[in-house]
Amino acid sequence: MNARLIxxxxxxxxxxxxxxxxxxxxRADVRxxxxxxxxxxxxxxxxxxxxxxxxFWTGSLDQLLAKPHLDAVxxxxxxxxxxxxxxAALCAGKHVFCEKPAATKYDEFRQQIEWERTHxxxxxxxxxxxxxxxxxxxLRQMIADGLFGTVTQIQINYRHPVNITGRKVWKLKADQIGDAIGMAIIHALSVMVFAMQSQAKPCRVFATSQSRSLRGFEVPPIWDIHVEFDNGATGTCLGNIDHGLGYDAYHHVHGTDGALVFDSLADRPSKVRYWSAKQTGSRWVYPLDPNRCDAALLWPPDTSTPDSGDVIHHQTAAAVNHFLDCIQRGQQSPLSFANSALIAEVGWAALMSAMLRRPVDVPLNPAEAKSFFGG
Ligand SMILES: NC(=O)c1ccc[n+]([C@@H]2O[C@H](COP(=O)([O-])OP(=O)(O)OC[C@H]3O[C@@H](n4cnc5c(N)ncnc54)[C@H](O)[C@@H]3O)[C@@H](O)[C@H]2O)c1
Structure with a gap:
């Protein structure tokens, strides 16, 4: 690739x-x-x-966006x-890498998608x-390869007390955090949507929330989110950003021909187990444990798992490299505002559902959602 400087x-x-x-x-192609x-x-x-x-510091966003040779933010x-x-960065013609959530206001989320459609x-x-x-x-590949048959139920948790120490105290404030789903529980929803993408898409969401907070969150920190997929499969996400011991990123994928369990609170060799009629002769195997798995099915020892609270182990290099490679190739990412919109929509639908106390269809009806969220 003939890389240009970004x-x-x-x-x-x-x-x-x-x-x-x-x-x-x-990266050599970034300044x-x-x-x-x-x-x-x-x-x-x-x-x-x-x-x-x-x-390099500047105290104004406008000044940053006006700097010569700025390609991406x-x-x-x-x-x-x-x-x-x-x-603002899109209007200034820049490429945008945005931490989650994409937006805390529904109207801004719609504008991001509309901008991408026209630019x-x-x-x-x-x-x-x-x-x-x-x-x-x-996991995505195993589901796509049909190792578990048709997935009928999938559970992905996100229960982890987010760090609010020192200057990170803004995470307690409603106007800065937005909501607990966008803050962190969205990670579990993104995993669920991508894991299922080869078989089905979310079509309906029912959610409840609890406002009980030990550390003073101004938004409900506890969520139960039920997702219905367009092939009849169902997903469950138990979320809590306030309290807990360790990082509960529990996964249970259950299909017609197999199942997989990821238990983040277990010791590493026992964290993952699965069975598959197609691959393991319907026996449970532990692919991170050489004592409980055939050599042919063992996973590499450096296989990362999603339960580290340390961002350095959260694949930051892979994320940055992906974004830069998309720019160099001129190819939109599967995580672009528009391409990942369904993940955010499940989050918006959960917020609506918990308030309305009824299921909400996704994709959302934009006019209905706009009137619900205001703006
Ligand atoms: N993807 C992940 O796994 C992951 C992990 C951690 C944090 N995050 C996201 O990263 C973002 C930052 O979180 P953090 O933990 O680094 O917080 P932090 O408090 O450590 O950092 C916030 C930064 O934003 C700056 N800031 C404050 N107000 C600003 C403004 N109006 N405009 C520009 N900058 C401003 C602060 O000076 C500081 O540099 C959040 O959106 C969070 O959701 C994502």
Whole structure:
């Protein structure tokens, strides 16, 4: 590939932003053009940590977007800014890498999709980072290969107390976090939608939420989300961003010819087990444990799993490389605003369903959703 140099602007550079910036800087085809954070001290400190000049800092988004040689931005600010900042960057003609959630306002989410429809040459990506996890990739392929037959039920949990220490206290505030689904539970929904994509699409959502919060979240932190697929299969997501011990990313995929369980709270060799009429003679095998799996079915020892709270192990390099490769190839990502819209729609539908106390169809009726969410 004849790679051209890509000028990068960062929007936010805290915990996740610094991890991503380091991965961008590791690429020979990227040069940093600027960093926007409202707080000079924090912005300059982040630049120092990644070995860049403090002169890259700017205190205005408009100034960043007006810089010469800026091709792409990476948005890693608090959730409530993602929608407006991505739309400003799109209007300025930039490619956009956006941390999840894509937006906390429904109207901004619609505008992102509409922009992409009319400007397909601008590459966009929502960082549903578990898309790049090697266990999740394997699971998608196993389902596509029919190892479990037709999947009839799939459960994916996200229960993990999100970090609100120090400056991350913004995650408690309704106007900055948006909602608990977009904040984190969306990871489980993205895994569910991508795992099922070879067999079915979500068509209806029923959700309930609980406002009980130990740490002072201004939005309900506990969610039960039930997803119906267009072939009759069902999905369940148990979410909690407030409390728990460890990271519960439990998966149970149940099909007509097999099943897989991923238990993130178990010790590593026991975390994954599956059976398949097609592949294991209908016996349970543990593909991370050489003592309980035939050599031919063992997975590589470096197989990543989705239960690490450490973003460095959350495939940040793969996410950044994917975005840059999409730009270099001029090819839209499966995680673009439009291509990943169904994942966000399941989240919006869950918010509506919990308020209305009834199931909500997806894709949403945009007029109905707009009137529900306002704007
Ligand atoms: N995909 C993942 O696995 C993952 C993991 C962690 C965080 N995230 C996402 O990354 C984003 C940042 O989270 P974090 O944990 O790094 O938070 P953080 O508090 O550590 O960092 C926030 C950064 O945004 C800057 N900021 C504050 N207000 C801003 C504004 N108006 N415009 C631009 N920058 C602003 C701060 O100066 C800071 O640099 C969130 O959207 C979060 O959902 C994603």
């Amino acid at each position: 000028g990068l602007g960062m929007i936010g550079a805290g915990w996740m932003g610094q991890a991503l910036l380091q991965k961008f800087l590791a 940093l053009v600027g960093l926007y954070t409202p707080d000079a001290g924090r912005g300059r400190e982040a630049l120092r940590v990644v070995g860049q000049s403090p002169d 990476c948005i890693v600010s608090p959730n409530g800014f993602h929608g407006s900042q991505s739309l 397909p040459h601008q590459i966009t990506m929502v960082d549903y980072i578990l898309y790049f996890d090697s266990f999740e990739q394997r």
